Amino acid sequence: xxxxxxxxxxxxxxxxxxxxxxxxxxxxxxxxxxxxxxxxxxxxxxxxxxxxxxxxxxxxxxxxxxxxxxxxxxxxxxxxxxxxxxxxxxxxxxxxxxxxxxxxxxxxxxxxxxxxxxxxxxxxxxxxxxxxxxxxxxxxxxxxxxxxxxxxxxxxxxxxxxxxxxxxxxxxxxxxxxxxxxxxxxxxxxxxxxxxxxxxxxxxxxxxxxxxxxxxxxxxxxxxxxxxxxxxxxxxxxxxxxxxxxxxxxxxxxxxxxxxxxxxxxxxxxxxxxxxxxxxxxxxxxxxxxxx
Amino acid sequence: xxxxxxxxxxxxxxxxxxxxxxxxxxxxxxxxxxxxxxxxxxxxxxxxxxxxxxxxxxxxxxxxxxxxxxxxxxxxxxxxxxxxxxxxxxxxxxxxxxxxxxxxxxxxxxxxxxxxxxxxxxxxxxxxxxxxxxxxxxxxxxxxxxxxxxxxxxxxxxxxxxxxxxxxxxxxxxxxxxxxxxxxxxxxxxxxxxxxxxxxxxxxxxxxxxxxxxxxxxxxxxxxxxxxxxxxxxxxxxxxxxxxxxxxxxxxxxxxxxxxxxxxxxxxxxxxxxxxxxxxxxxxxxxxxxxxxxxxxxxxxxxxxxxxxxxxxxxxxxxxxxxxxxxxxxxxxxxxxxxxxxxxxxxxxxxxxxxxxxxxxxxxxxxxxxxxxxxxxxxxxxxxxxxxxxxxxxxxxxxxxxxxxxxxxxxxxxxxxxxxxxxxxxxxxxxxxxxxxxxxxxxxxxxxxxxxxxxxxxxxxxxxxxxxxxxxxxxxxxxxxxxxxxxxxxxxxxxxxxxxxxxxxxxxxxxxxxxxxxxxxxxxxxxxxxxxxxxxxxxxxxxxxxxxxxxxxxxxxxxxxxxxxxxxxxxxxxxxxxxxxxxxxxxxxx
Numbered sequence: 001x002x003x004x005x006x007x008x009x010x011x012x013x014x015x016x017x018x019x020x021x022x023x024x025x026x027x028x029x030x031x032x033x034x035x036x037x038x039x040x041x042x043x044x045x046x047x048x049x050x051x052x053x054x055x056x057x058x059x060x061x062x063x064x065x066x067x068x069x070x071x072x073x074x075x076x077x078x079x080x081x082x083x084x085x086x087x088x089x090x091x092x093x094x095x096x097x098x099x100x101x102x103x104x105x106x107x108x109x110x111x112x113x114x115x116x117x118x119x120x121x122x123x124x125x126x127x128x129x130x131x132x133x134x135x136x137x138x139x140x141x142x143x144x145x146x147x148x149x150x151x152x153x154x155x156x157x158x159x160x161x162x163x164x165x166x167x168x169x170x171x172x173x174x175x176x177x178x179x180x181x182x183x184x185x186x187x188x189x190x191x192x193x194x195x196x197x198x199x200x201x202x203x204x205x206x207x208x209x210x211x212x213x214x215x216x217x218x219x220x221x222x223x224x225x226x227x228x229x230x231x232x233x234x235x236x237x238x239x240x241x242x243x244x245x246x247x248x249x250x251x252x253x254x255x256x257x258x259x260x261x262x263x264x265x266x267x268x269x270x271x272x273x274x275x276x277x278x279x280x281x282x283x284x285x286x287x288x289x290x291x292x
Numbered sequence: 293x294x295x296x297x298x299x300x301x302x303x304x305x306x307x308x309x310x311x312x313x314x315x316x317x318x319x320x321x322x323x324x325x326x327x328x329x330x331x332x333x334x335x336x337x338x339x340x341x342x343x344x345x346x347x348x349x350x351x352x353x354x355x356x357x358x359x360x361x362x363x364x365x366x367x368x369x370x371x372x373x374x375x376x377x378x379x380x381x382x383x384x385x386x387x388x389x390x391x392x393x394x395x396x397x398x399x400x401x402x403x404x405x406x407x408x409x410x411x412x413x414x415x416x417x418x419x420x421x422x423x424x425x426x427x428x429x430x431x432x433x434x435x436x437x438x439x440x441x442x443x444x445x446x447x448x449x450x451x452x453x454x455x456x457x458x459x460x461x462x463x464x465x466x467x468x469x470x471x472x473x474x475x476x477x478x479x480x481x482x483x484x485x486x487x488x489x490x491x492x493x494x495x496x497x498x499x500x501x502x503x504x505x506x507x508x509x510x511x512x513x514x515x516x517x518x519x520x521x522x523x524x525x526x527x528x529x530x531x532x533x534x535x536x537x538x539x540x541x542x543x544x545x546x547x548x549x550x551x552x553x554x555x556x557x558x559x560x561x562x563x564x565x566x567x568x569x570x571x572x573x574x575x576x577x578x579x580x581x582x583x584x585x586x587x588x589x590x591x592x593x594x595x596x597x598x599x600x601x602x603x604x605x606x607x608x609x610x611x612x613x614x615x616x617x618x619x620x621x622x623x624x625x626x627x628x629x630x631x632x633x634x635x636x637x638x639x640x641x642x643x644x645x646x647x648x649x650x651x652x653x654x655x656x657x658x659x660x661x662x663x664x665x666x667x668x669x670x671x672x673x674x675x676x677x678x679x680x681x682x683x684x685x686x687x688x689x690x691x692x693x694x695x696x697x698x699x700x701x702x703x704x705x706x707x708x709x710x711x712x713x714x715x716x717x718x719x720x721x722x723x724x725x726x727x728x729x730x731x732x733x734x735x736x737x738x739x740x741x742x743x744x745x746x747x748x749x750x751x752x753x754x755x756x757x758x759x760x761x762x763x764x765x766x767x768x769x770x771x772x773x774x775x776x777x778x779x780x781x782x783x784x785x786x787x788x789x790x791x792x793x794x795x796x797x798x799x800x801x802x803x804x805x806x807x808x809x810x811x812x813x814x815x816x817x818x819x820x821x822x823x824x825x826x827x828x829x830x831x832x833x834x835x836x837x838x839x840x841x842x843x844x845x846x847x848x849x850x851x852x853x854x855x856x857x858x859x860x861x862x863x864x865x866x867x868x869x870x871x872x873x874x875x876x877x878x879x880x881x882x
Contacts, residue, residue: 054672054745063678064623078619079676079741239756240744250736253599253620 026282033275036268040091047085048073051242054080065258077251077261087264090242091272094231097157098224104162105223106216109169110208114200116170117177128174131167139164143226147235157236161223169215176208210287217280221273228269244269391588391878393859395870396601397614400569400594405552406541407480410488412777413592415538416614420574420590420873422541422559423582425454425473425520426532428866432693432781434532437582438468438542438558442532449527449819450497454535456518459581462544463562470514472542477512478502479548480539489539491793491800492779495528527819529826533780560874561590569594586874605634605856611878612855612862614870619738622678625854637852638864639691641778643684643786646743646844647802651795652770654725659717661841664771665703667710667750668742670846676738680852684845686834687791688783691848694827695783695834702838711750722751728759728772739773739846763798772802774843778867783830784818791837803842810836 022030039046049055049072058066058080065083066076074083116127134142146160180186181204189203230236231245239246244265251261401413409418425439436442438460444453460468477496480487483505493499497511511523524531534540544556554563558581561574574590593610598618602625604610617625617635625631648655648664655661670683682690690696714722727743744754760766779785792814793799795806813833820826837843853870855862860877864870 052745052748054742056672059675061675061679062623063619063675079738079745080672240741240748253597253618256599257620257624 022286023282025278026286029275029278029282032271033279036091036272036275037095039088040095043085043088043092047088049082049085051081051085051089052240053082055082056080058082065254065261074264075258075260077247078254078258083261083264086242086247087244087268090244090247090265091268093154093237093241093243094224094227094245094272097154097161097227098220100158101161101165101223102216102219104158105165105219106169106212108162108166109215110173110205110212112166113170113173114177114204114208117174118181118196118200118204124174127170131171134164134167135171140226140229143230144233144235147230152230152235152238154237157227157230161226165219165223168219169212172211172215173208176211177204180204180207214280214284217276217283221276221280224269224273224276392591393587393589393612393873393876393878394591394593394610395612395614396593396596396598396604396610398596398598398601401572403552404555404563406538406543407476407485408487408489409538413614415867416870417572417574417592418538418541420559420561421555421557421563422538424536424538424541425456426536428533428536428781430863430865432866434536439535443535449529450524452522452524452531453515454520454522456520457581458518460558461579461581462556462558463577463579464544464556465579466544467517468542468558469517470520471517472544473520473540474512474514475545476541476543478510479543481510487539489537492534492537492539495524495526495531495534497523497525499525528784529820529822530780530782530784530818533782533785537779560586564589584874585877587876587878590873602854605854608856610856611859612853612870616870617852617854619676619678622680622852631854634855634857635852636855636862636864637680637850639682639689639848639850640864640866640869641689641692641781642776642849643687643689644739644773644775644846644849645684645687646739646771646846647774648771648842648844649767649769649802649804650806650842651804652768654717654719654723655770657717658841659713660719662703663710663713663717663750664747664752665841665844666706666713667752668746668844668846669705671705673738673742674847676742677847677849680850681847682850684847686838687843687845688786688830688834689848692778692781692783692786694824695831696848699831699834703841707746707749714750714752719751722753724753724755725770727754727756728766728769729756730759730773766802767797767804769802774802781866783827784814787814787830787833787837788818791833791843805837805840805842807836807840810840
């Protein structure tokens, strides 16, 4: 006599959860950000002029920047350079720095946060205290000081900003891991002989990924703002490299006579940051299944 | 002023003729850090600027153009936290009080001790507090002040005897004596005092030994209370001019401890209040021995962006922008008929240069230096400065009587030729180098932008950096912007001041130009009596210096100042720009 084990019917098609689709906020702002990223990446090909070129006809005879005209669609800056070309090129360093720093910060944050949360003990104490110390410094002041020590360059900015922002991810991940490690699937994995490394990489880290992604997006926005601020203060991207924050610093005294010189890069910064933050919010709602 | 120049006055060169906007980012740094809101958007900057003019946050908002409203909303929405209340640093709204001249500066004075006065603001304030033996008038003529007449010069040209006006008094009513001048110079040159002005006294007998602490003998003595005698180690026909610079002013020995804060002065004003980094108020010196009508109170507001200063003058909250008119504001002011009589402009002898360090590769190669000379489009630079400058072909400015006109342009703008010279020098693909800037913030000056673009066009990649403060590090900077504003109206001040001054670390010769023939020519010229032959020799010196190509003269700046209509008698002085305050009068505001 043979008995055939029938699979237990756990759910029917009727009760199968619907696949969650991205909400409108996420889609719209993703398109906005994607457009900005693509445009800045394609700047060398679509910018009408060399952004650093001083045009002989780029200023009036009395040295005043030109307004919009066919040759210079957004006019020229106070040095006779094409404003549109500088605007297109100006997003490249900011986006490069913000995304690179955020990726680096997220990777460091996941690793150290997981280690602190999983191992606990003195490892947790050391990492947590270090995080607390770093986070106790005023962010901008600390960044300015560090950049001045290592000298401003795009690479140094990425390193310095990553060195600051990993703490936020690490603290978040540690808290999640502390909760996850008490759950049954972790106990089961340990009982099955899973090594700590395997536990962390195959069971714990994947479970904090959603949190990390939301934090990553917020980090991108914050770093973008910090980078613009550092460049504005003269300790970020160095001239003649075009950069939105730097463009505002260079033209700030023209706010009355030629407001476009600060309006265009200012708008670019605002739109980018709003897009990034809204993508983060959209992603969070998407994962919760909320359609806004 | 002149001497100054390595670090401080180069500032002026970085920004335009007198556009100091970039040189004062510290206030902006402080501002943004305090606000924890690094939102560099147009709207917020307008609020910031308006609030600095003395308006409340609400008033600043109301003054913001309507078209900026959406942007402001967006900007504010992006603020995460820490968006604190704007702190107004301006003066209260209201009309100028009668008799008070309010001057805005983007910088802070370093000292008011005349023995250490070195920077532009210090000169300006020092001249309001003190008078010396002589003063230069607007036509470069020496005018006796405490001195009674011109000095008596010995036949060998080595001894200068000056008689003092017995009416000259200190602000406490005590007479100014020859001993006060002796005390001032002896302490100024003492090794422990470390005055930056000691170089001015190179011609005084025994000065070098005295400065080094090897001797107590110095070529100055008080024959009696009103007779002063200087002894030189070599004839120097421009010496009477040296007696007009602040470093030659007397100090009052009994209250020497207060000389840097609340000194006893012998000039038109005394210090009433000094809030370091904020403001300084000077009141009329009731014991000033040359009484006449001038503003009873001088108020200096420091750390004020020149564009903000312009707004303050327009709103009746300031009388004068000490930094001059920034490029951003110049055209709109100049084209406004309402302000036509409130703008004063003119040339004071000064030159803005690029110094190529001959001791650092590759600028130790003459061909490279010549290539740089030919690669820079100086006419474009003048255009960027709103035309407020003259293209410089030589080091000596055209506004210095007898110089400049007909000076040959040895290096006309020719990028193709410059590229060939670079190839001949062994740099067919160019090279990378560093440009030292006196400004704390890079990227905002016309000079820097032009140098980066024009040298980039011939393959020289330039990275601009703020100048280091240490002399040793400064000496390794391959090239740096440099400016020289006249100390006294004589070519020796320019040529001897930096071109042929010792090529040593810590000196005022940043190109480290060391041509023995040039040095000998300058030594000979400085001894010659004032006149045509001396002018001709200095002209030759200038040409020879240009052949060496270590200094790239870029332009001679035109000074433009904006003042309120209540200010009368404003005209550019020879050296103490923007104004000799005791030459001004104020009318009541209608």
